[in-house]
Amino acid sequence: MKKILIIKHGALGDVVLVMGTLQAIRREHPEAELWLLTAKGFFSIARAMGIFTGCLEDNRRGKLETLRVLRGIARGEFTDIYDFQQSQRARFYRRVLRFLWPRGVYRWVDTKTQQLITITKKCSWGLGRVQVQPVHIPWEKTDLSNMRAEGKHFDMLPQRYVLFIPGCSAKHTYKRWPTEKYGELADRLGRMGISVVVLGTRDEAAEGETIACGRDWVVNMVGLTSLTDVPQVALRSLAVVGNDTGPTHMAAMTGRFTIGLFDRRNARSVLRGDHVANLVSPGGVELIGVEDVWKKLPCLMCEG
DSSP, X not given: OOEEEEEOOOOHXXXXXXXXXXXXXXXXXXXXXXXXXXXXXGXXXXXXXXXXXXXXXXXOOHHHHHHXXXXXXXXXXXXXXXXXXXXXXXXXXXXXXXXXOOSEEEEEEETTTTEEEEEEESSSSSOOEEEEEEOOOOOOOOOOTTOOOOOTTGGGOOSSEEEEEOOOXXXXXXXXXXXXXHHHHHHHHHHTTOEEEEOOOGXXXXXXXXXXXXXXXXXXXXXXXXXXXXXXXXXXXXXEEEESSHHHHHHHTTTSOEEEEEOGGGGGGOOOSSSEEEEEOSSSGGGSOHHHHHTTSGGGXXXX
């Protein structure tokens, strides 16, 4: 039986983008064991996708963890490894595993160069014989509309609402559209009888509180949901407005209309999907006006 390992550590948006291709790999190998090597924080998403046999943890922290991960891969008896991370760490794994693998035939798929590297070892020591040939790994659109949600606080969701995702990584605060502008947008929606739901992690509590302060039509669910809840909350909304962050990309991949707000430095990270609008600032993301976002929304206000 084939035993396939997928290497994809992060970040969240990148993990989500590649999920469509991973679903295609599962369809191509329905009987195989399919494992994911990733950071522990993405285990819940992997489980919710329903395509993986299991996960191996790699948080990329120090030499001891590197040795543990290498030992786990070598003992896992994987016949095929797909490198979707394309990092120095992943390439290091490939070089070292040539020594660690026991006798057998192993296939390493380099998804960037589109090469299939077959390593044949007739004995447990040595590097083995290498054969390289082209392989085509097509990119497929990710569909998260059927992702299983925890749904613990879905009873808080109003009937008609626009979803706001105002956070982002703490390391990249320049990606955050000002919460004051989210507040102005919420005011416009409120005057039309449209509620607002705000999602985020506990680290983004301040953003949720600022947007909800004094606005009883805003439901602040920051810190109350998991990543796997994002698709279903997005699907129940009229539209989504969010920063350049993983949950916004997840929302876009449900098919619900999603507006992404981008700093010009991240113009290449725009949302993908059939129902998206990408607003890319000529400078910092704060230069995007509330009116720019509003112009994308009125056609949706009659829905629901």
